[in-house]
Amino acid sequence: MIELRNVSKSFGATPAVADFSLKIENGAFFVLAGPSGCGKSTVLRMINAMIVPGKGQIEVDGQDIRAMEPEKLRRSIGYVIQSAGLFPHWTAADNVLAVPRLLKWSPSRCAARLDALVALLRIDPALLDRYPRQLSGGQQQRIGVARALAADPDIVLMDEPFAALDPVSRAELQDELRGIHARSGKTIVFVTHDMDEALRLATGMAVMNGGRLIQTGSPASILLAPVDDFVRDFLGGESLQLRLLDLVPVEKLMKPGKTKATETIAAGASLKNALNLMLARRRSFLGVEDASGKRLGEIHLNDIVARRDAN
Numbered sequence: 001m002i003e004l005r006n007v008s009k010s011f012g013a014t015p016a017v018a019d020f021s022l023k024i025e026n027g028a029f030f031v032l033a034g035p036s037g038c039g040k041s042t043v044l045r046m047i048n049a050m051i052v053p054g055k056g057q058i059e060v061d062g063q064d065i066r067a068m069e070p071e072k073l074r075r076s077i078g079y080v081i082q083s084a085g086l087f088p089h090w091t092a093a094d095n096v097l098a099v100p101r102l103l104k105w106s107p108s109r110c111a112a113r114l115d116a117l118v119a120l121l122r123i124d125p126a127l128l129d130r131y132p133r134q135l136s137g138g139q140q141q142r143i144g145v146a147r148a149l150a151a152d153p154d155i156v157l158m159d160e161p162f163a164a165l166d167p168v169s170r171a172e173l174q175d176e177l178r179g180i181h182a183r184s185g186k187t188i189v190f191v192t193h194d195m196d197e198a199l200r201l202a203t204g205m206a207v208m209n210g211g212r213l214i215q216t217g218s219p220a221s222i223l224l225a226p227v228d229d230f231v232r233d234f235l236g237g238e239s240l241q242l243r244l245l246d247l248v249p250v251e252k253l254m255k256p257g258k259t260k261a262t263e264t265i266a267a268g269a270s271l272k273n274a275l276n277l278m279l280a281r282r283r284s285f286l287g288v289e290d291a292s293g294k295r296l297g298e299i300h301l302n303d304i305v306a307r308r309d310a311n
């Protein structure tokens with residue numbers, strides 16, 4: 001568990017984080033959300049001991065991080081930033097294996113871990129001998145995520161890692177990260193100002209503003225009961241009902257059985273995805289299929305509308 005107790009941090013006369021207290025349970029995919037400049041990244045850097053709090057206490061698995069060697073703490077936590085932060089004169093493979101080599105893993109163990117990460121993140125093996133300048137933004141970010149996971153840390157911190165990517169690359173990496181979390185049970189703390197991204201990924205969420213924690217809870221609980229006008233407006237104001245559709249997979253509302261639909265959607269896609277596809281393709285229903293392409297049933301526009309109006 002990660003716990004922050006009454007943490008504050010100022011840069012000169014400017015307070016960045018003020019009296020901030022938060023618990024993040026083991027295995028959570030926890031999103032820190034809020035507008036630019038609200039203190040999200042400062043919180044993340046304090047957890048990783050890159051910034052020392054002015055006041056308060058931070059514990060990781062019950063241990064005060066002030067009693068830990070900062071380098072040892074950082075090597076035990078994966079960290080991903082927006083620009084990937086790769087070492088420019090190292091190949092992609094060398095970047096991925098930076099921490100395992102610092103931990104003095106054997107060459108055979110490093111090679112096996114590299115192979116596993118290439119498969120996990122669907123990295124083209126041909127990219128491993130290239131330098132960062134020879135990679136696209138999406139390729140660099142995949143390498144950055146692989147580097148954060150290389151030493152198999154229990155905690156991974158991610159500071160707006162997909163913000164600069166094109167929509168296709170961003171969606172692909174979000175899906176892969178969500179799958180990694182589901183399979184591994186790692187604790188992921190993820191910073192974003194994009195509410196679509198937050199709702200797509202989070203099991204727990206905190207909304208910040210002006211360096212303060214405004215509201216915390218599950219995405220559904222925050223959407224259903226925003227604590228004030230700031231949270232309501234940040235979450236989408238008049239669009240809150242549509243946001244709720246982001247939280248429900250198609251399989252929860254589909255009608256099982258045979259279908260003659262010409263357009264299909266994955267069972268794990270959100271109701272919002274289904275609604276958008278129906279509107280774009282001018283369809284009143286879609287076929288629903290599993291990961292293997294097997295047809296499972298149908299999802300109907302009227303049922304999605306009824307679900308939205310009932311919230």
